[in-house]
Amino acid sequence: MNLTLATERLLLRSPLRGDAARLAGLLNNYAVASNLAHVKLPHTTKDTELWLPRLIASRAPEQSGFVIIMREAGVVGLVSFRRDGDATILGYWLGEEFWGRGIMSEAVTGALKWYFTHSKTDIVTSGVFHFNMASLAIQHKMGFVETGRSVVRCLARNADIEHIDTELTRQAFEDATK
Ligand SMILES: CC(C)(COP(=O)(O)OP(=O)(O)OC[C@H]1O[C@@H](n2cnc3c(N)ncnc32)[C@H](O)[C@@H]1OP(=O)(O)O)[C@@H](O)C(=O)NCCC(=O)NCCS
Secondary structure: OOOEEEOOOEEEEOOOHHHHHHHHHHHOOHHHHOOOOOOOOOOOHHHHHHHHHHHHHOOOHHHOEEEEEEOOOEEEEEEEEEEEOOEEEEEEEEOHHHOOOOHHHHHHHHHHHHHHHHOOOOEEEEEEEOOOHHHHHHHHHHOOEEEEEEEEEEOOOOEEEEEEEEEEEHHHHHHHHO
């Protein structure tokens, strides 16, 4: 799948192999990786080349990703969907210097609109480590609700962290964003 979506300030485009070095450079930062489960530090271009092909090769909405592109800065982050049994899991991250400008709210809104247009599934799951209030605020704006708590391994912290589990229905997203 090779796609480019446009939002007000951003382009969301299917990842390319050539994005690996830039993505690794942004991810190789404790402030970013310590809020994600699966990113070990240090994170090199070779590490990124191990997980990126899954997003490049996929044709299914439930297993797709978009690099987030700002006109003035190029690739600044990633939003992705991952299949896990019957569920689709939403994940996202942004390079630290781009935080606090509403970029991820805009990117996640665009990606979810695309997802619900192209997938037959009606539920997306996600969640945040218990201290990640900025990410939880984004999810609440989209219509996600908390479904429980779990414990998730954070590779960057090398620790098990309390996780707020969340879920979004197609209807709740439509209600939250209309
Ligand atoms: C979390 C992250 C994606 C946020 O991206 P961003 O572009 O800065 O987010 P936005 O500006 O779109 O929205 C953040 C929202 O959180 C709110 N917020 C920020 N800090 C907050 C805090 N400490 N408590 C409550 N709300 C907070 C902001 O006010 C904003 O809400 P608003 O639009 O209603 O004002 C970014 O910081 C990041 O990539 N962090 C590292 C990786 C990560 O955490 N990924 C998500 C894993 S679940």
